[in-house]
Amino acid sequence: MQWDPERDTIYALSSGGLPSGVAVVRLSGPRVRFVVETLCGAVPEARRTSLRRLRDPVDGSVLDEALVIVFEGPASFTGEDAAEFHLHGGRAVVAAVLRVLETFDGVAAAEPGAFARRAFEAGRLDLTEVEGLGDLVQAETEAQRRQALRQMGGELGALYDHWRATLVRCRAMIEAELDFADEDDVPGTVSDSIWDDVIRIRDEITNHLEDNRRGERLRSGLQVVLLGPPNAGKSSLMNALAQRDVAIVTEEAGTTRDLIEVHLDLAGFPVTLVDTAGLRGEGAGRVEREGIRRALERAKTADLVLWLQDAREPTRSDVPVALGQQGVWRIATKWDLYDGSARTDEIPSSVEVIGGLDGLLDELGRFASETIGHAEAPVLTRARHREGLRRCLDGLGRSLEGEARGLELRAEDLRLATDGLSRIVGKTDVEDLLDVIFRDFCIGK
Numbered sequence: 318m319q320w321d322p323e324r325d326t327i328y329a330l331s332s333g334g335l336p337s338g339v340a341v342v343r344l345s346g347p348r349v350r351f352v353v354e355t356l357c358g359a360v361p362e363a364r365r366t367s368l369r370r371l372r373d374p375v376d377g378s379v380l381d382e383a384l385v386i387v388f389e390g391p392a393s394f395t396g397e398d399a400a401e402f403h404l405h406g407g408r409a410v411v412a413a414v415l416r417v418l419e420t421f422d423g424v425a426a427a428e429p430g431a432f433a434r435r436a437f438e439a440g441r442l443d444l445t446e447v448e449g450l451g452d453l454v455q456a457e458t459e460a461q462r463r464q465a466l467r468q469m470g471g472e473l474g475a476l477y478d479h480w481r482a483t484l485v486r487c488r489a490m491i492e493a494e495l496d497f498a499d500e501d502d503v504p505g506t507v508s509d510s511i512w513d514d515v516i517r518i519r520d521e522i523t524n525h526l527e528d529n530r531r532g533e534r535l536r537s538g539l540q541v542v543l544l545g546p547p548n549a550g551k552s553s554l555m556n557a558l559a560q561r562d563v564a565i566v567t568e569e570a571g572t573t574r575d576l577i578e579v580h581l582d583l584a585g586f587p588v589t590l591v592d593t594a595g596l597r598g599e600g601a602g603r604v605e606r607e608g609i610r611r612a613l614e615r616a617k618t619a620d621l622v623l624w625l626q627d628a629r630e631p632t633r634s635d636v637p638v639a640l641g642q643q644g645v646w647r648i649a650t651k652w653d654l655y656d657g658s659a660r661t662d663e664i665p666s667s668v669e670v671i672g673g674l675d676g677l678l679d680e681l682g683r684f685a686s687e688t689i690g691h692a693e694a695p696v697l698t699r700a701r702h703r704e705g706l707r708r709c710l711d712g713l714g715r716s717l718e719g720e721a722r723g724l725e726l727r728a729e730d731l732r733l734a735t736d737g738l739s740r741i742v743g744k745t746d747v748e749d750l751l752d753v754i755f756r757d758f759c760i761g762k
């Protein structure tokens with residue numbers, strides 16, 4: 318995006334809820350210097366923190382005494398001129414400053430994500446880095462924070478860029494061979510050398526996709542669903558794990574009707590625990606039946622099902638076959654009431670056996686760590702990435718399908734493959750292709 322003097326200068330309260338010790342109001346756009354000069358009397362030296370009185374331009378009254386930092390574009394987050402006012406975090410202070418900012422021509426309140434969007438448009442961040450930044454702000458656990466920071470730091474984007482650049486170069490070789498095969502400086506079989514690279518990238522992307530959805534799981538949290546017959550003690554276990562009364566517990570079968578969620582941080586990994594309506598075929602009213610449908614639906618997409626059953630039940634209850642491929646842990650409840658009486662089959666593993674509640678929490682933490690793990694290589698974190706990579710693989714697969722299809726078609730396949738990667742990082746590759754052609758083949762000499 319070129320420098321556009323007509324573009325709105327945007328502002329927003331960038332720090333959290335008020336009141337707070339300090340509140341940061343951020344500005345970006347062509348009128349930043351004018352706004353700062355108007356409020357502070359002069360524009361402080363760039364990138365230095367300066368204590369200034371901010372004054373209402375109408376009557377000269379002091380709005381606040383604030384730390385002011387000015388960043389000159391393009392060396393700023395957004396690539397434009399930008400500034401931050403570190404105000405005292407009172408509601409009236411912030412309201413007064415925002416009210417004054419609103420009165421400037423060409424200055425408007427920022428839409429959500431507008432600063433990051435400008436950073437992307439200015440080429441300061443690619444799309445994966447923008448997403449990483451969004452994830453970092455949302456991160457609730459250590460593992461999420463680490464993953465987001467890596468993505469924001471550009472690891473994932475760099476990996477895709479590397480594949481992309483190689484494919485662009487491969488395509489440039491084909492294009493050159495097609496267009497300039499009779500010229501001396503382009504050997505006639507130059508494109509033959511590219512297919513090893515294409516095969517290597519295809520294999521690397523295939524490996525990258527076989528990641529057990531680790532990054533996506535870490536972003537959204539592992540889904541653990543509590544399932545079992547009515548009265549098995551699901552809500553009690555949920556409350557115990559969450560260490561607060563999230564779900565209503567009564568002696569009455571069929572108490573829980575809807576899905577109830579809590580978010581836990583287990584060993585740094587995010588886990589969403591879902592309490593559900595007890596499963597029973599008979600005696601359930603309409604509301605309860607709907608609750609059971611939702612319970613099964615949710616369990617199907619869970620990463621883990623905790624199947625609860627009263628330890629005193631004489632037989633193991635059947636886990637519904639409708640569940641997917643995910644793990645199911647059987648947990649016997651009300652162990653304290655079990656008198657050791659004869660059973661028709663083995664006693665299901667119980668919370669007591671695995672060391673009570675703490676043991677269960679440890680096991681869940683271990684499960685989360687094994688499922689999500691600590692990745693060495695950068696991992697994809699969104700279905701969007703997966704889709705772009707699949708699109709790329711499709712193109713690579715076709716391009717490798719044999720020479721019979723002709724170089725033109727194979728080049729087009731490579732273009733579609735590169736396009737899949739370009740979409741992920743938010744870049745188009747026409748310019749890149751021209752760059753490579755012009756640089757490597759000296760066309761027009």
Ligand SMILES: Nc1nc2c(ncn2[C@@H]2O[C@H](COP(=O)(O)OP(=O)(O)OP(=O)(O)O)[C@@H](O)[C@H]2O)c(=O)[nH]1
Pocket residue numbers: 546547548549550551552553554565566567568569570571572573574593594595596650651652653654
């Ligand atoms: N003694 C004992 N009672 C328990 C235990 N766990 C749950 N209960 C009791 O069993 C009854 C049912 O517990 P809930 O947690 O509501 O069971 P639920 O599986 O959520 O039940 P629904 O909502 O009907 O599906 C309540 O009276 C609990 O106090 C336990 O470990 N020991």
